[in-house]
Amino acid sequence: MTSKRILSVTVANKPGVLSRITGLFSRRNYNINSLNVGETENPEYSRMTIVVDADDRTLEQIKSQLDKLVEVIQITELDRTNIVDRDLALIRVNSSRSQRSEIIQIVDTFRARIVDLSTDTIMIEATGTPSKIEALIEILKDFGIIDIVRTGLVALNRGVVE
Amino acid sequence: MSKLTGAEIFIESLKREQVEVIFGYPGGKNIPIYNLLYDNPFKHILVRHEQAAAHAADGYARSTGKVGVCLATSGPGATNLVTGLATAYMDSVPVVAFTGQVDTKSIGTDAFQEADIRGITMPVTKHNYLVTDIKDLARTIKEAFYIARTGRPGPVLVDMPVDVLGARMEFDYPEKVDLPGYEPDLTTNGGKLERLAEEINSAEKPLIFAGGGVITSGAAEVLRELARKARIPVITSLMGLGAYPIDDELSLGMPGMHGSRYANYALCEADLLIGVGVRFDDRVTGRLDAFAPKAKIVHIDIDPAEINKNVDTFISLVGDAKEVLSKLLPLVEEIERKEWLAQVAEWKRKYPLAYKDESRDIKPQAVVQELNRLTGGKAIIVTEVGQHQMWAAQYYNYSYPRNFITSGGLGTMGFGLPASIGAQVGREGELVIDISGDGSFQMNVQELATISEYNLPVKIVIINNGTLGMVRQWQELLHQKRYSSTILKNPDFVKLADAYGIKGIRIENKDELAVKLNEALEYDGPVLVDAVVAWEENVWPMVPPGAGNHEMIGGEQDDK
Ligand SMILES: Cc1ncc(C[n+]2csc(CCOP(=O)(O)OP(=O)(O)O)c2C)c(N)n1
Ligand SMILES: [Mg+2]
Numbered sequence: 001m002t003s004k005r006i007l008s009v010t011v012a013n014k015p016g017v018l019s020r021i022t023g024l025f026s027r028r029n030y031n032i033n034s035l036n037v038g039e040t041e042n043p044e045y046s047r048m049t050i051v052v053d054a055d056d057r058t059l060e061q062i063k064s065q066l067d068k069l070v071e072v073i074q075i076t077e078l079d080r081t082n083i084v085d086r087d088l089a090l091i092r093v094n095s096s097r098s099q100r101s102e103i104i105q106i107v108d109t110f111r112a113r114i115v116d117l118s119t120d121t122i123m124i125e126a127t128g129t130p131s132k133i134e135a136l137i138e139i140l141k142d143f144g145i146i147d148i149v150r151t152g153l154v155a156l157n158r159g160v161v162e
Numbered sequence: 163m164s165k166l167t168g169a170e171i172f173i174e175s176l177k178r179e180q181v182e183v184i185f186g187y188p189g190g191k192n193i194p195i196y197n198l199l200y201d202n203p204f205k206h207i208l209v210r211h212e213q214a215a216a217h218a219a220d221g222y223a224r225s226t227g228k229v230g231v232c233l234a235t236s237g238p239g240a241t242n243l244v245t246g247l248a249t250a251y252m253d254s255v256p257v258v259a260f261t262g263q264v265d266t267k268s269i270g271t272d273a274f275q276e277a278d279i280r281g282i283t284m285p286v287t288k289h290n291y292l293v294t295d296i297k298d299l300a301r302t303i304k305e306a307f308y309i310a311r312t313g314r315p316g317p318v319l320v321d322m323p324v325d326v327l328g329a330r331m332e333f334d335y336p337e338k339v340d341l342p343g344y345e346p347d348l349t350t351n352g353g354k355l356e357r358l359a360e361e362i363n364s365a366e367k368p369l370i371f372a373g374g375g376v377i378t379s380g381a382a383e384v385l386r387e388l389a390r391k392a393r394i395p396v397i398t399s400l401m402g403l404g405a406y407p408i409d410d411e412l413s414l415g416m417p418g419m420h421g422s423r424y425a426n427y428a429l430c431e432a433d434l435l436i437g438v439g440v441r442f443d444d445r446v447t448g449r450l451d452a453f454a455p456k457a458k459i460v461h462i463d464i465d466p467a468e469i470n471k472n473v474d475t476f477i478s479l480v481g482d483a484k485e486v487l488s489k490l491l492p493l494v495e496e497i498e499r500k501e502w503l504a505q506v507a508e509w510k511r512k513y514p515l516a517y518k519d520e521s522r523d524i525k526p527q528a529v530v531q532e533l534n535r536l537t538g539g540k541a542i543i544v545t546e547v548g549q550h551q552m553w554a555a556q557y558y559n560y561s562y563p564r565n566f567i568t569s570g571g572l573g574t575m576g577f578g579l580p581a582s583i584g585a586q587v588g589r590e591g592e593l594v595i596d597i598s599g600d601g602s603f604q605m606n607v608q609e610l611a612t613i614s615e616y617n618l619p620v621k622i623v624i625i626n627n628g629t630l631g632m633v634r635q636w637q638e639l640l641h642q643k644r645y646s647s648t649i650l651k652n653p654d655f656v657k658l659a660d661a662y663g664i665k666g667i668r669i670e671n672k673d674e675l676a677v678k679l680n681e682a683l684e685y686d687g688p689v690l691v692d693a694v695v696a697w698e699e700n701v702w703p704m705v706p707p708g709a710g711n712h713e714m715i716g717g718e719q720d721d722k
Contacts, residue, residue, distance in 0.1 A: 012343060016292070020284055027285045057470060064467035070289045070309060073343040 002055045004033060006078040006085070006155055007063070009048040012071040013039065020069055021048065030054065030062050034152030045073060049154045078155050085155035087130045090115070091137065094144035095122040103143060110136045121146060168296050168327035169194035172260070173203050175303040178335045181231050183587055185209055185218040189235020190275065191262025194327040207587060207616060210608040212239050214580035216246020216317075217606070219257045221584030224567045225542055227380075229256045229311050230584060236262045237275030240321070241282065245574060247317045248286035252571025253374060253401060256315035258306045259287075265325035266294050280321050288316030296329040301336050308339045313346025314465040315378060348466055349481035358460055358477050359493035361434055367456075367502045368394045369432035371417070374401030374570070375439015375463060377563040381484035382406065385438065388487055392494040395506050397425045399440050400555055401570045407561040409539075414506065415515075418446035419705045420552040423513035423718075426703075426711040428506055429454050436460045439483045442472040443571070452710025462486050513717065515556050523696035524672050526550060526625045530557035532679050533595060533623065541593040542567065542585050546578035546602030548632040550625035552701045554597040576605025579622065583609060586618040593621070593683065600626040600652050610662040613688045621682055623691045624655055627699065635700045640707075659690035668692045 011017050018037060025032050033051040040047045052062060059077070066072050078085075095103050100122065107114055107124055110132065116123035126136050130153060137148065166174065172195055176184075183205040188196040199206050209215045212234040219230030230250075234243050240261040250257045264273040280292045289309050291302050299322070306318040362368055376385055382405045389396050389412050396406045397414045406413050417425035429435070435457040440446075442461075447453040450473065458476040461469055462483060469478040479486050517527045530553050533541070539559035544567040545551040551568055560566050567585055569577040582596035603624050613620055634648040656666030665685060669678045669692070682689045703717030 016280065016284075019281065023284050061467065061471060064469070068465070068467055070341060070344045 002053050002058070005052050005054055005059050006080065006083070006153065007048075007050045007052065007066075008076045008078055008155065008157075009050060009066060009072060010040065010045050010074040011048060012073060013044055013046045014071055017046070017071045020071065021066070024065060024069065028061070028065060030058065036152040036154050038154075049152070051153050076157070078157060082158050083155045084158060085129055085153055086127055087133050087153050088125070088127045088151040089133045089137070090147075090149050091124045091126065091140060091145060092116075092121055092147040093124070093140050094120060094146060096120060099143060103140075106136070106139055112136060164332075165330040166333045167194065168299055168322065168329050168331070169198055171296070171299050171331065171333050172303065172322070172327065173198050174333050175300050175335055176231065177203065179229070179303070179307045181229075183207060183222065184231045184233050185215040185222070185584065186233030187212050187215055187235070187239060189239045189262060191236035191264060191324045192233060192239075192260070192322075192327075193262075194324065195233065195262075205587075207583065207612065209580065209583070210611050211606060212242035213246050213576065214583070214606050214609045214612070216243045216257065216259060217249065217574075217577050217580035218584035218587070219259070220246060220250045220255050220577075221544060221567055221581030222588040223250070223255050223257055223584070224253075224581070225564050225585035226588040227564065228588070229258055229307055231258050231260070233260045234262070235275070236264055236279070236324075237277045240279035241277050243319075244283060244286065245576075247283055247319065249569050249572045249574040249577055250317040251286045251288065253569065254315050254378065255317065256310040257317040258310050259317060259319045261319065261321045262327070263292065263321045263323040266323045267325070269323065279319065283319050286317070287319050290319040290321070292321045292323075293326055294323065296326050296331045299326060299331070300334060304336050305339050305341060309341075309344065314375075347464065347482060349485070351479045351481060351486070354477055354479050355486070355489055355493060358436075358479065359490060361458065361460070361477065362392055362394070362436070363495045363497065365434035366499070367432045368392070368434040368436065368499075369428050369457070370394050370396045371399070371435055371437045371440055372396055372402040372405040373399040373438065373440030375483050376402055376405040377439075379439065379464070379483040379485075380563075381439070381487050382563045384484055384487045384491060388491050388494065391491065391496055393497055393499045393503060394436070395428060395503065397421075397428060399443070399446055399570070400568060402440065403555060403566040404560040404563045408559045409561065411507070412503075414510070416555055417711065418448065419707075420556070420701050420703070421446075422515050422556070423703050423714065424506065424509035426705070426714055427509045427513070430456070430712050431505070432457045434458050434460065436462070438462045438487065439464070441468050444472070447472060448705045448709055448711040448713075452712060515717065517699070517702070521696060522672065524669065524675055524693060526627065526695040526699055527553050527557050528672075528675060529623065529625055529679070529693045529695065530554055530597065532676055533597070534558045536676070536680055536683055537593060537595070541565070541595045542589060544568070544578050544582040544585055544594060544596045546596075546598045547573045547575045548599040548602060548630065549627070549635060549699070549701050550597055550599045550631070552632075553625070575599075575602035578602060579606045579609045580612075582620045582622070583612055583618055586620050594619075595621045595623060598622055598624045599631065600624055600628060600655070601630045601650060603655075607658070610659065610664055610690070614663045617687060619687050621689050621691070623679070623682070623693055626652070626655065626692050626694050627697045628652060629697055631699075632701070638698070638700070639704075655690060655692040665689045666692065668694065670694045
């Protein structure tokens with residue numbers, strides 16, 4: 001049984017690291033759902049949040065194969081019940097003048113924000129768990145979605161750090 | 163402190179790593195290094211193709227246990243290394259490859275002879291580098307050697323732009339490496355050794371499965387002690403041949419696709435299978451759900467990623483084979499295991515590796531057997547890939563680690579001839595025999611020039627069946643003898659040898675096999691033997707692709 005698993009991977013902030021990691025996934029036929037990378041508190045390291053579709057055995061393989069990469073410093077599997085996870089989306093929807101207030105209401109309910117307006121479109125910025133973002137997108141579909149861009153998941157463990 | 167050029171730093175760094183020899187080929191982007199090699203800081207062997215440089219470095223590493231070094235120029239020189247690196251990677255061989263690169267400012271512009279060799283070799287190296295700043299050069303070389311030889315060894319590539327080789331910098335070779343993301347030994351076996359010992363002590367039909375890792379870690383001796391103390395029969399993978407003396411009563415040789423019947427029977431009956439430094443490759447396991455069906459599987463390996471990769475293990479121990487086995491040794495009991503050993507001996511007696519030898523033609527197996535007899539099983543045997551490789555594995559009695567050099571994982575035709583150059587350079591004064599196939603031989607045939615130039619006394623024995631025999635065998639058995647593109651029109655190999663200034667000997671008659679092979683072995687210098695053999699001979703037994711090990715065909719007592 002495969003399920004979505006989240007790996008938080010600390011890597012050396014060096015050129016080529018990203019392609020080394022994505023290369024490993026494609027070579028070994030592992031599925032990436034999303035991959036997000038950014039600098040950390042220490043400029044020498046980046047943190048990747050990788051969401052994979054895997055069963056236990058494959059996940060173990062992914063972890064130990066990743067661990068062999070010289071530039072991978074640390075791998076933590078995040079426990080879904082004990083993390084803060086966020087996805088950010090920018091969504092542009094059709095919006096006639098008459099639909100505007102309805103959209104604003106939806107945006108408020110989801111605690112999203114309007115970040116751009118034109119005569120017949122609205123751009124919304126939404127942050128939250130992936131499921132919240134998906135729910136918002138679902139509702140906005142009625143208005144006609146023009147563009148979506150998402151960061152993919154970023155996540156950290158709750159509470160104390162080792 | 164005076165400043166050195168990048169090329170000088172390269173030379174000085176390699177001296178610090180105690181490099182004795184480089185296998186290489188010059189070009190526009192490594193010319194600053196060649197300029198220094200002109201003064202012979204260490205031995206340089208000029209091969210005739212960069213692929214051969216990588217294989218020679220690999221053969222050197224496999225036969226000596228040291229890191230092999232090869233050097234190529236940018237672009238085509240670098241891409242020619244790829245097959246050699248992939249070969250070394252699959253068999254976990256420590257090689258460091260250096261390539262010249264276009265100058266840093268031109269990288270990415272499709273400059274003349276530019277190739278992204280770091281990108282290209284990422285999946286076939288343990289690690290690789292592009293050095294864009296001279297201040298990183300010495301440290302990178304230090305790391306490359308360290309990574310190549312530690313943990314599970316493997317090839318590392320260092321790409322050096324030509325302007326970096328020309329820049330100047332104080333030379334300061336680091337004492338230590340600082341690689342927070344690299345932990346070569348992750349030994350964590352709390353309590354597992356005791357559990358394993360208990361399993362061994364209570365098992366009725368234990369079987370040790372030794373692989374290349376035993377040889378790499380220098381564990382052959384302790385393996386022997388362990389097997390003899392606990393009376394456990396031993397099978398060895400292709401890469402493990404030599405890890406355990408083949409003529410020992412406990413030895414069952416090689417299992418798998420072209421393994422012996424007795425080794426495969428033992429696999430099928432064992433109740434405890436102890437894999438040491440193996441990776442449970444598909445050529446050994448056959449159909450996975452039929453692999454070692456009655457056994458609890460134990461896996462000892464230095465690479466955590468090998469654990470549970472192909473087979474589920476009951477107990478797994480991560481660590482260096484020698485260390486783990488040494489700790490295990492005092493914990494195992496001396497047990498007779500009369501029944502199990504009697505059973506194993508019975509299989510060995512009943513189903514020996516055998517072939518029919520009544521035809522007029524020379525049988526390929528006989529060539530290997532004769533070489534074995536003449537050398538007392540003591541030569542360094544290098545092979546190409548194909549049927550002859552399997553016969554070399556089956557009919558030569560390997561008793562010493564690092565004496566069987568073959569491309570196991572990648573199965574690279576063209577490996578043997580250059581690898582034998584590396585082995586002969588690394589083990590000067592010892593007898594190196596390249597058991598070759600008429601097809602494979604031609605994949606790096608240009609290396610006859612290297613052998614001739616350096617007068618390397620390699621004995622090349624071409625098992626000449628006039629075919630790409632292994633593929634032909636599959637066509638015979640699986641494709642109704644439709645011999646598509648597997649019958650070769652070969653050159654006159656003896657004349658070819660002659661053209662390169664190498665002594666050539668042809669053997670066509672059975673009754674002259676021993677005499678002429680002996681003549682070749684006795685000859686002081688390189689020799690090429692063209693042994694013309696029965697062309698339609700097959701390798702038996704055989705586990706057909708996709709079948710289980712119990713479904714092997716051929717090699718019964720009354721072989722057809
Ligand atoms: C580089 C490469 N290309 C193709 C193959 C596929 N292949 C495996 S064995 C073989 C035949 C080898 O012929 P030869 O060297 O004459 O050995 P024989 O099997 O006849 O002993 C071939 C083509 C390979 N292993 N390597
Ligand atoms: Mg052949």
